[in-house]
Amino acid sequence: MRRGLPLLLTVVSLLLVAIAWVQAGGFRRHEISSAATPEEAVQAFMADVQAHNWDGAYARLDPSNDVEKAAFIRDIAGSDGSLRTYAALQSFDTWPLHADENSAVLRVRLKWSTAVGSLDDVRDLPVRRDGSIWRVVWPKPNFPAVPPQVVPVNYLRWDVVGRDNDQAWGAQGVDPPQVRITSMNAVERPDRVVVMGEIENEDTVPAYVNVNATLLRADGSVIDQEGSFDLISHTLLPKQVSPYRIDFPGIRIAAVKSVRMDARPLLVPASADPVITVASQVVEKDGLGRNVLRGDLINQSGETVNISQVLSTFYDAAGKVIWVSAGYVDQALLPQVSTPFALDVPDDIASRMKNYHVVVNHYVRTSS
Amino acid sequence: MMRTLSLRLVAFVALGWAWTASVAVTLHAPATAPAGQGFTIQTEGLGDALFYLLGPSTASKRTVHLGNDISIGSEMVSSAGRYEAILCSGEDCAHTTFEITAAEPARLSFFLHPSRVPVSAPDAIDATAFVFDRYYNPVLTPAKVEFQIVPRATATFSRIVPSERGVAWMRMASSGKEGPVRITAKLGEVSVPRVIQQVAAEACGLRVKEIPGKNGVTLETDPVRDCGGNPLPDGTIVSFTNIDSAGKTTVDAPIKRGVARAQLTVRGSGRVSVACGVVLGNELSITGSM
Helix, strand or coil: CCCHHHHHHHHHHHHHHHHHHHHCCHHHHHHHCCCCCHHHHHHHHHHHHHCCCHHHHHHCECHHHCCCHHHHHHHHHCCCCCHHHHCEEEEEEEEEEEECCCEEEEEEEEEEEECCEEEEEEEEEEEEEECCEEEECCCCCCCCCCCCCCCCCCCCEECCCCCCCCCCCCCCCCCCCCEEEEEEEEEEECCEEEEEEEEEECCCCCEEEEEEEEEECCCCCEEEEEECCCCECCEECCCCEEEEEEEEECCCHHHCCEEEEEEEEEECCEECCCCEEEEEEEEEECCCCCEEEEEEEEECCCCCECEEEEEEEEECCCCCEEEEEEEEECCCECECCEEEEEEECCHHHHHHCCEEEEEEEEECCCCC | CHHHHHHHHHHHHHHHHHHHHHCCCEEECCCEEECCCCEEEEEECCCEEEEEEEECCEEEEEEEECCCCEEECHHHHCCCEEEEEEEEECCEEEEEEEEEECCCEEEEEEEEECCEEECCCCCCEEEEEEEEECCCCECCCCCEEEEEEECCCCCCEEEEEECECCEEEEEECCCCCCEEEEEEEEECCEEEEEEEEEECCCEECCCEEEEECCCCEEEEECCCEECCCCECCCCCEEEEEEEECCEEEEEEEECECCECEEEECCECEEEEEEEECCEEEEEEEEECEC
């Protein structure tokens, strides 16, 4: 009895450690550490990336491609304060596209978790036999080189001087901007009701806008109220138009009698810089057979845009808004450099849409 | 003899009590008085009494001598409204009420709405002036408020509006020219200025043209103006769209010095359109690199 309890505690502790090891993917790591097959090589490589073990991941690369370690880490971990620098590889799936005795190509679907949601990335990775093991042939990163230059920026900036609280009653203030919801469409998706449309800043000053929608039953009672959250370009310059989308998960459109819209504008300081060109926009199929809207973002200013979000409005033949897609770009937008983006387009929308309009939200990290 | 003397003493005491009872505590105040002007309240009675004054922003208590006038200081009646004066001597109390009215107009609170207004908008400017005395009591008697309007491009003009229950207001259309308009509310020596910005309306006749350059194609609008010829303010967003063989390219560019400009790379022949808000401009066929 005197020895029984310590023995029992030791056994239970070992058991718990074993369970934790299995839960943490120990079996998987053990299996893939061998890299005896192309799948194992890619999975071992991705497991190292997931664990931020850059040395381990770099050691699994085929040396023939002459990828510098710093460039490899920059390529996979991001740079310039981009969204990728705040991301972690949550999960990955691999499947073979081609294989022969000495080389193979695997398609890898990466799911990155970020503060603004998950980001999907699909890459085709070649692997090559190196004796008894397989190594990943990492494509040599081709980072854009921004030449040293002076980019004159003389776009407008609006500052707001607020009202002094000490002033007497009736002292003049500055009115909030005038905004208008120019279109609204409520549709049913498989698991939700979606309210979407466009909003315009009709004023001559910048506006910070948020759109809220309230679903009402036939008796006027409220079903649910939601806001556009990040599915809108919040800062609208004069005459700028933004799409908005408000999701109501778990609600059927049959229960909705009417929708009450509420746009709340605030007067905020803003800058007309940077201007971002959205070039080469096309809707096409990606490697997984999904419809995507692809294009390139070109930052025309001289300042790096750390995080950018692309919002696209899709219209039917009658000009009605039928869908709003949004996605974040995990690379920073360097000055004058083209950066690709891709947005998912649902199949039923791709077949019905006749036109689309893309706007870009940008976030610049201010130096402290 | 002693009996007569006793009867006389009893009668004297009884008469004294009766006289004292007949001289009860009373006070007399004016029915109305202007705010901020002191006055007196007359009292009757004998001995000392407690005097209470209750008003919209006053509550005071002091001992007074009956038969003397009670002085009410100007600071005690600065708020207009109904006041109650109470005088108590022992169990005996008297009270009266009086009204303090606003003094002469001395202040204006001037609301001008909105702070920005598109040009040529009917009934778009709302000017409201509240008339107060020097103690911020609303002056309910009619007063003539002058609204003086000074547009940037046209002559100054005025409107005189009598106040009703302390409020004078007017509504007017914005003029056809953009720029600041100074509106001043005046009453006697008091004047309160406000400035309203008249801004250009929607763009009108929006046109884009091509300027060939070394690096791609530069698109530039003609000076962007509304239908009245007013330039749209710098910073207003103009959207350029080009559709060519590479797909669609869009640029949201702000107006700078009256025109909006965008640089595009065009592959083959492209079709350019331009829009400002909900206003569409012309379309343009351009040719870029093959």
